[in-house]
Amino acid sequence: MASCHADHELAPVRRVAIFGGTHGNELSGVMLVKYWLENGAEIQRAGMEVRPFLTNPRAVQKCTRYIDCDLNRVFDTENLSKQVTEDMLYEVRRAQEINSIFGPKGSDDAYDLIFDLHNTTSNMGGTLILEDSNDDFTIQMFHYIKLALSPASCPVLLIEHPNLKYATTRSVGKHPVGIEVGPQPQGVIRADILDNMRRIIKHALDFVQLFNWGKEFPPCSIEVHKIVEKIDYPRNEAGEISAFIHHHLQDQDWQELRPGDPVFFTLDGKAIVYEGDCTVYPTFVNEAAYYEKNQAFTKTMKVTLTAKHIRSSVH
């Protein structure tokens, strides 16, 4: 391991944003961000700006996922560079505003770190979402958070994939971090879920402060679940869903799914089994918002990521 100890100096992390309400009916982040806008002491740390921000206020107002389209999928070059028009989708216009405040995406001027707070109806616990398997800083942060929360579980979902492009709201920042906590119904605040999300943010900000203060973080490894494939519901000729998540799979996010295990059931009593050729780890199982995205669950595989030794170049 000694050969991994090559020093890796990174710029300090001075500008941090915490997004809530990217989906207006995922209320933990909405309520925490609203609260922090009024009472920010809890998220302030010396030597850095931490800015809470409500990303989709119109969707929050209506307590709906979005107004015209999913804000969390439109931060691509095409949408961010579109000419503004009268009939522009609300979320595309909003994405451009967010990009101008916290980006521009991919530029030196972009915020250093953006957390985006989400809830899921799936039994995913407090999940950290990673976009780039080479992002040493974020992997080190996740390693720190996982240790701080231990023995409680804190899964990491890696959404890096050759074909699946997310273009998330948080991707405007240099280090994008999704925080996905469930299970919680849309439009509901559960105390336990809110508390879980709040702890994750606390430890994440503590990490950034330690980093900025010059603490060195030696090389580390974390186990992550890498997205392999999205699986749709079975459908009839009319395209309607004809089978639902089997009770054996319900709430079993991150657990082994083996070939032959039941995955779906039909209303006339048939079970449909998983026909893959190897064990996978499903997540986003039975997420309400993904029925319209043709996604019953997401297949992941376990991968170990390592991060280099890091320390701040200035402190």
Add this chain to the structure above:
Amino acid sequence: MASCHADHELAPVRRVAIFGGTHGNELSGVMLVKYWLENGAEIQRAGMEVRPFLTNPRAVQKCTRYIDCDLNRVFDTENLSKQVTEDMLYEVRRAQEINSIFGPKGSDDAYDLIFDLHNTTSNMGGTLILEDSNDDFTIQMFHYIKLALSPASCPVLLIEHPNLKYATTRSVGKHPVGIEVGPQPQGVIRADILDNMRRIIKHALDFVQLFNWGKEFPPCSIEVHKIVEKIDYPRNEAGEISAFIHHHLQDQDWQELRPGDPVFFTLDGKAIVYEGDCTVYPTFVNEAAYYEKNQAFTKTMKVTLTAKHIRSSVH
């Protein structure tokens, strides 16, 4: 008890409806009714018509609770007798259609028995909702269902109240029965919840068939939870919710709530306790759809109802 055995002959129950989709995002009823419209054998019983019916198809199509207003609150004389106009609320027009098919409400022509299938995000289990404490037939049916499901719990909620008027969709029928199964997020189908709802309908229809066949049901008693009062969330001066369901109350539907027990929490860490003067039994705790109805939970008290001996007048 012998004095209670006075014979109570009731007309047979020939026309039964099963409503789903009164709230378009409560999917167990939506999916069961859609399935039974294609494959009805499971709900058919000799000597009676059992008609599955999707009550709010536009809300189902959009997977939303309602289009213009809550369909489950507009079956009052005022709305049912309104002149049809261009700008009439969709659900009011739909209520009139439903009333003309299954009613008219309060008339001899009305359907004998209407089940309306609902889901809740609250941890209410499979709950039967009773509208009238003098409805011997329905109390006898609930007694039968509770026994059939035993040892599983099957709570009964009595919504008879001097001030709270529901004007439910099912109230078009002579015997209105609400079936409220949870916890299930809006927009999600859970196998366990669907199965629970399906069992309740099976036993209910079995009871009706036995009744029609001439089986005598001796006097019986059931324990019910009678609605006492709806409790709103604490709110700030702007009317926004300022405290949420405390984790001690979350998922504790039907359990004792005693004076001094924590009920709400604020984001700055304070607990708000229950200040009533006697033990109550909360239900609809943290129901997503009731945030907009200013209802954090419903206080109930335990009451024992008795039903007379019943038998069918014709069989």
